[in-house]
């Protein structure tokens with residue numbers, strides 16, 4: 346798509362969203378052209394929370410399926426639409442509701458912590474939700490020395506190291522393919538090439554990569570560090586969309602991808618699909634109220650214990 350074409354599409358989207366009293370919420374991993382027309386950019390929970398604050402009639406949620414579901418759980422009275430129904434997170438699919446139910450039935454006294462990167466149906470079976478930003482606090486505050494956590498096994502490892510509790514991953518090898526792509530060799534190579542830079546990575550990266558990094562944090566924590574620290578040169582180990590945002594919003598600093606990792610599913614949302622969904626109000630996200638109600642409890646418990 347040419348730049349001129351993008352600009353025209355962006356103008357059309359902005360006009361339409363004003364006419365329809367709609368807001369566009371975009372995840373940090375969305376393409377830059379979508380981030381540029383968004384009313385708010387953030388991580389999945391920031392976006393879902395932002396959705397509760399708006400009085401818009403329509404929320405266009407640019408992310409992947411579980412994020413739009415979370416927005417729908419927290420905003421049962423609003424119309425939530427997504428640009429592409431094919432933007433489905435492969436990691437969320439690794440934790441079906443039946444697996445959570447089965448683990449809970451066999452271990453009724455062990456709390457099940459569910460990462461926000463999961464389906465509503467799985468959240469409905471779990472005890473409490475968490476994000477990559479608050480997982481340590483959530484696990485620490487539970488009255489149990491052993492917890493289950495899914496679907497990301499690397500996040501479970503991270504929580505276990507930080508809390509000293511036993512954090513059992515469910516499934517045992519759940520992963521995000523985007524963050525799994527970062528290797529120790531990338532860290533070593535970048536250290537040699539840029540000895541003056543700091544290396545920050547996401548807790549969905551493999552333990553070996555986390556151990557070699559200078560800082561581990563969620564996308565919102567990485568962005569905060571990039572904005573508020575004195576570091577001038579930062580090597581970033583997460584999806585490329587966040588690095589593009591950092592470069593756009595903090596132009597005075599240097600951001601280098603640890604490796605160019607792309608989430609294909611996030612990139613299925615385009616300006617064209619956004620425009621079509623908004624124009625025809627298609628791809629509406631709807632959840633059975635009984636599922637939404639139970640999933641809401643897991644999210645509410647997370648908010649309550651923090």
Ligand code: SF4
Nearest residue numbers: 409434436521523608
């Ligand atoms: S980056 Fe990973 S967790 Fe996030 S949507 Fe893509 S596959 Fe799922």
